[in-house]
Amino acid sequence: MSQDNKNKAVLILIKPDGLKKSLTGNILTRLSETKLEIVAAKMVRVSRELAEEHYRHLRDKPFFPELIKYIQGELHNRRKVMALIYWGEDAIRKCRAIAGSTNPEEAEPTTIRGSYGRILTTGLYENVIHVSSDEKEAEREIKLWFRPDEIIVDLYPTKEVVEKECKHKVWL
Ligand code: IDP
Numbered sequence: 001m002s003q004d005n006k007n008k009a010v011l012i013l014i015k016p017d018g019l020k021k022s023l024t025g026n027i028l029t030r031l032s033e034t035k036l037e038i039v040a041a042k043m044v045r046v047s048r049e050l051a052e053e054h055y056r057h058l059r060d061k062p063f064f065p066e067l068i069k070y071i072q073g074e075l076h077n078r079r080k081v082m083a084l085i086y087w088g089e090d091a092i093r094k095c096r097a098i099a100g101s102t103n104p105e106e107a108e109p110t111t112i113r114g115s116y117g118r119i120l121t122t123g124l125y126e127n128v129i130h131v132s133s134d135e136k137e138a139e140r141e142i143k144l145w146f147r148p149d150e151i152i153v154d155l156y157p158t159k160e161v162v163e164k165e166c167k168h169k170v171w172l
């Protein structure tokens with residue numbers, strides 16, 4: 001990564017509970033306090049592969065199977081998440097401060113997770129939003145969720161490839 005982008009990019013996911021509770025506008029308003037720039041945004045139907053890769057650091061935890069169902073929207077009958085990249089000085093720290101602690105009961109009440117999160121009776125933390133935890137994770141996650149041409153700034157080095165017989169939809 002170029003030195004200019006150090007600590008500047010962060011992946012945000014509005015999780016299925018955030019969407020179901022109609023919190024998108026509210027969350028984006030809270031995040032706008034950071035004065036960071038949104039450089040990518042889209043709705044994603046999360047495959048099992050994507051979910052398991054995203055949360056691979058937790059695969060040995062007892063709550064992992066439920067966590068995968070959660071991020072895929074199976075607990076909320078909403079099979080989608082909103083994925084965004086925020087960009088600017090100290091982006092990870094700023095967004096995590098507004099998101100609050102992982103455990104919504106321990107999160108400051110003024111934070112997004114403290115305001116809107118809850119713990120399920122199964123023990124799973126339903127905490128409305130994902131924010132990358134450090135620079136290395138941010139790079140890994142951004143490359144997992146976005147293609148280079150979906151991001152309006154150059155975050156990481158790219159190469160050009162010519163793909164033959166690549167099937168994709170175009171407008172009729
Ligand atoms: P983070 O989302 O604050 O970075 P991680 O440790 O990466 O926290 O965990 C990912 C997600 O897994 C959390 O946001 C939460 O939904 C869930 N989670 C993490 N730790 C626990 C736990 O101890 N019990 C239940 N759910 C958890």
Ligand code: MG
Binds near residue numbers: 131132133
């Ligand atoms: Mg994390």
